[in-house]
Every structure is written in C-alpha cells, then in structure tokens.
Amino acid sequence: MKKLIIIDDDPSILDVLRLVLGESYQVTTYPDGSPILNGTFDLPDLFVLDKQLSGTDGLDLCRLLKHGDDTRHIPVIIISATPGIQAMAAAAGADDVLEKPFRVKALRECIARLLGVHQEA
C-alpha cells in the first residue's frame, strides 16, 4: 500500500481526506509542517500540502522537500483555497495543484496519476 503524508491545519479537511484516501492508501496526517522541518517523518510516496498552514507556508515546505536529496523525487500536491495558486505552486516545484473545494474524483485521479507516473519513471 502506497504511503501518503497529508498536512493541513484544518482538522475537518484532514478528516475528509482520510475518509476519501484511507481505503486505498496508508495515510499519515499532520496539523502543521514541524515534522517536515525537523525531519521526523517516514518517507512517503506522495505529499498533500495545504498552502496556508499555521506557522509555515505549504509552498515553503514544498520548496524544502524539492531541495532535499531524499525527498525531491516524491510528488507533491498543493491544495489551497486561494485562486490562481497554480503559478505560485509551479514555481515552488509542486507537481500538481487542487483548488478548494475540489471534487473527490479529481483528487483521486490526481494522486493515482502522480503515483502511476512516478512508478513508471
């Protein structure tokens, strides 16, 4: 089972993401970016990061991951309520972006695609 790390400061979003993804993936959730900053996490197959986190910006976390030797190959999806986030996310090295409120179908497809692409590479 593929492993996902999901970071969002809103517990309700973590709840629904666990609900949607928990059956197909092994999901670990964090309310903030401190495990990433401290390096206290097991390497997953994909990250889902909220842009607006308390303390850190999701885009900064993404940049950090994309600069780390052992994490730069791991796909990152940014989720955000801010419209027009695409350009900023792309600049931070994110592999895809989902704008809140997203559709379940879109989320599933996005993750499957990134993991599939990754496996083939």
Added chain:
Amino acid sequence: MQGATTAVFLGTATAGRRTMRPALITTILLLAAFLITAPWARQPLPAFPVFVPVYNTAIIVLDLLTVVLLLAHLRQLKEPAFLALVCGYVFTPILAAAHALSFPDAFMPGTLIGNHQTAPWLWMAWHSLFPFFIIGYAVSRRQEAAIAPAKRPVKSATMVIAITATIALALGIVFFTTHAESLLPRLLEGTHYRSVSSPLILSVGWGIHFLALMLLAAFTGLRRVIDTWLAVVLITNLISIALSALLIDARYELGFYLGRIYGLLAASFVIMVLLREAITLYGLVTSTAETLRLSEQRFRTLADVVPQLIWSNDERGKPVYFNQRWYEYTGLSFDQSVSDWKAALHPEEAQAIIRQWQEALAGQTAFNAEYRLRRADGAFRWHIVRNAPLLGDKGQLRGWFGSATDIHELKALQQQKEDFIGIASHELKTPVTSLRVYTEMLQEKFEAAGNREYAGFMVKMNVQVDRLTDLIRDLLDTTRITDGQLPLNVEPFDLNDLINERVEEIQRLSARHQLQFNPDGAGVITADRERISQVLTNLLSNAVKYSPQGGNVVISTGSTPDAVTVTVADSGIGIPEQAQAHIFDRFYRVLSAQTQTYPGLGLGLYISSEIVRRHGGKIGVASREGAGATFRFSIPYKKAKT
C-alpha cells in the same frame, strides 16, 4: 481676439468708435482751418527767420520723445511695423536739425551750413521721404495679418541695423545737400520759390503722402488707434505741404508760417496719443492692481477655509504657495515645504509619485494620484491629489495648481470591506470542501448499496454545493478585480474542445434546453483556459437560467484576422434596452417586470467582462425584451497581456 498682454499697448489697442472720434474731429477741424486760411496763404507777413529754428527745435524734441516712446513699444511687441515708425521718427529730427542750421539768417546772417538752396532741398527730402516710413509700417502690418502680435519678432540686431541705416541715409542727404547742391536744380530765387521746379518736386512729396495715406488705410484698415492717428499725421502733412510750399510764392507769407504750424501739429499727434494712452493705462493698471489684490485676497481666504490642502507651483514645478491647512497638516514651514515636500510622501510611494509628477511636468498634463501624506505627528494618511497645469490665454504654461483631499477613512473602509469579502470567501471554502467531499462520498456509498433514491438526493445536494462554490468564487473574483489582481495563467489550448466540455456539462443540468454548438474554425488560442471556461459557463448558464420556457441555446464560434469570437444566443426573456448598458456592471441585476425572480449576486457578467477585457478582448450583448439575448465576446489570437 487680442491677447491680455498686447491689449494694454496703444500699439495694438484696437480702434473703436470712441477712439476714432477724436481723430475724426481733429481731421475735420484741420481741414476746415485749411479751407478758411488757404485763400490768404499768399498774404505777405514780416520776415522772422528765427521762427524756423524755433519750429525745428520743437519738431526735434517732439520726434525724439516719440522715438523713445515708440522704442519702448518696439521692445515689448517686437513688431517690424514699429521698427519702421521708429526709423521715420529718427530720420526727421536729423533733417530738421540740418534744415535749421542751413536756413539763411536763422542764427546769423547767411547760412551755418550749405548755401541758400540747401534748406529748401532738405525740407523737400524730409517731407518726401517721411511717408515711406509710414508705407513701411503699413506693409509690415499687412504681412503680419491684422491684430495678432508679431509672429516673426524683430531681433535686436535688426533694430540696430535699421536705425543705423536710417541715420546714415539722413546724414547722407544732409551731406549731399550741403556739398553737392550744384548738382540739384535750384528751387529758390532769393526768398521766392521758383515757379516750375519747386511745385513739381513738392507735388511729388504731396503725392507720396497721399499714396502713404491710401496704403495705410488699405493695409491696416485703420484697426488700431495708432493707425488712425498716423492717418491724421499724413493728412496734416498734406495740408502743411500745400500751405507752406505749394500755395505760396515766397518765404514769410501767411502760408509759410501756417504750414509750419501744421507740421508742428503733425509731429505732436503721435506723441500726444502715446502719452495720453500711457497715462490712461497707468490709471487702469492702478485700478486693476486693486481688483487683483481683492481677487487674490478672496482666493487666499477661500483656500484657507476649505478642508483640502492647496498649493501652487511655478511653471518649472517649484512650489510657490501653500494654504494654511497645508502648514497645519504637515507641520512644515514654507521654506521646508519648498525644499523638502518630498519628505511628506510615504517611502513606499515616493519614487513612483515623483516620477509621475515629473512626467506630468514634462507633458504639461494634469497629475492625478492617490497617495499617503505625512501628518505633523508622523502618521500617514491617504489623500487624493490633483495638480492641474495653469495655462495662459495662448496655452502657455503659467504654473500649477494642486490640491489634496483626505480620503483616509474612505480608503480604510474600502480596504476593510475588500478584506472582509476576501477572508470570508476564503474561510467559506474550507467547510464547503468538507461538505462536498461528504456529499460525494455518500453518493458513492448509496450507489454502491443500490439505493438510487438517496443517491439522487446526493446528486441534487451536490448541485447546490456547486452553486455555493460558484457564489464564493464570484465574490472572491470581484474582490480581486477591484484590487487589480486577477492574474491570468496564459497557455495555448483548443477553444472548441473547451466549449464542447462546457456545453456537455450545462446540458446535463437541464433537459428542457437544447444546447447546440456550431464550431467554425476557432481552433487553438492563447489564453487562461480556466478563466475562459468561467466566462463560457457564465454565459451558458445565464442562457439556460433566463430561458425558463426551455428552448434552443446556440453557441457558435467565428474568427477575424486578429481574434476569435464566441456567440451564445438564447430565445429567453431578453434584456430591456435601458438595462443593456449596465448589464456588465458590478452587482447589477435586471429588475424583471415579471413576478419570477432569478437568483444570483449580479457578479457573473461583471467578472466575465473583466476576464475578457484582461485578455484584450471585447464583450457585448444584443437583445430585445421577450425575444432572447445574444452575447458575443472576442479573444485576440496573440498572447494576452497579463
């Protein structure tokens, strides 16, 4: 129209009926006096040779004073016509002086210079050549086309050359008549004029005067005060020549004396008019100064009473005045304000504002901006600032007039409102995300369990969540448009594919409408796919929403050399004509005469028009109430400006 500057000069003051009258009366009186005295012109009178130098001295003084006054005019107005007059009045006193010196028995027995023929020849030259200067004046005036001040101003060098040449001409004539008089025909036998040569040559002088008078009238139209008085001078000289030489046989007859008195009068007219006018104008200036002082006082009081900060700048932009409110607000003194006004700007805006101001200065265009100004206590407050160029009557820059109005509270409220809408819609998105995920998950579960009824409920619930999502997005977009930050992610994509997607989606929502797409080679365009999709969704869902009876919605594309056009036509309720101009305004909603109301915030078309506009395209509507509406927008092929 005369300019304010030139109107105060006699030289350019236009002749009205009131200024014409004295000239006319003078002419009539002179002519009457001439007609009365002419029959006795030959009456011999005692010989007073000293009369001539006295008369000539008066002429010299008057002419030299006239020269001074005319030079003052010339310096101000720089008109070639005035240079001609100056030369005329420089020419005559030289000949008059020589004439006095050569007149027999005037200072001593015999002549001081030349011989007995010198004086009459000098008199002839003087009276025959003076009209040429008036002709010069008239011709220059014609070239300058009426009253407008000189278009080709006289240069100082030209003045010096012309006046020097005139003096040289006069001295040359004096030299010739005193040293080479033997070459000239004799005009005088003793004190008697010779019967043939004298009247002949005098008639030439008389003729030139007459010609000058005609040309003056024809070329100047006697429009200026000075034109009319030059005409009087010429008429008086005509009389003077007739009396003092043509009608008489010998010196010291009545005509000899009278003619010279006329000559004296002729020499006085221009100077009298110049002086009279100067004094009148001085009075006018004094009363105008008082009016100006009052006007200035009124302006200052007004400027100090209004709550705005007010200042003025000279034509180079240097501040020259600030109202009381400025000093109170900024806490700066006049000197500080002049040297250091830039310190009152907020560091964040200072550079841009200074650049904008310099551009306005260079282009002499009005400066309008909103920026923060520092108060005496160090707080910055938002002001709306305008600075308009103050132009003279010929459009020349005279200075600048500026004002700053405090809009700080307004700005704060506006910001608060925009912030609120922004935060509120952002915050709304999180619960809506949860709501949508739960709804979709439930729909899946019901479908998996074969419970179609509940799954159907969930589909309907999802439609409502979508509506909520759209409303939040519209509110957020509106805020961003107002803030001037609606970024476009421009990329090439196939417009026909996008339209097909949108048509399919909207078609799913309504079975009563038939959406029909007629593609016509629109193909690939470079634009923000998401935003164009938003425009299409908005136009299509409007077409469906405002066709409550169902019917066809026809979407078609077309292309021009520069842009692709998309047309969405429905057969719904249409839009009243008076509403069509406002339909793209923010929060505008058509108030329907029908009882049915249509949901919405009135933002969709506003956002759509902004999106199209940001792409450099156009959007418009054609509609008749009750007969459907046709929306059309265009997107340029070339990469849009973001």
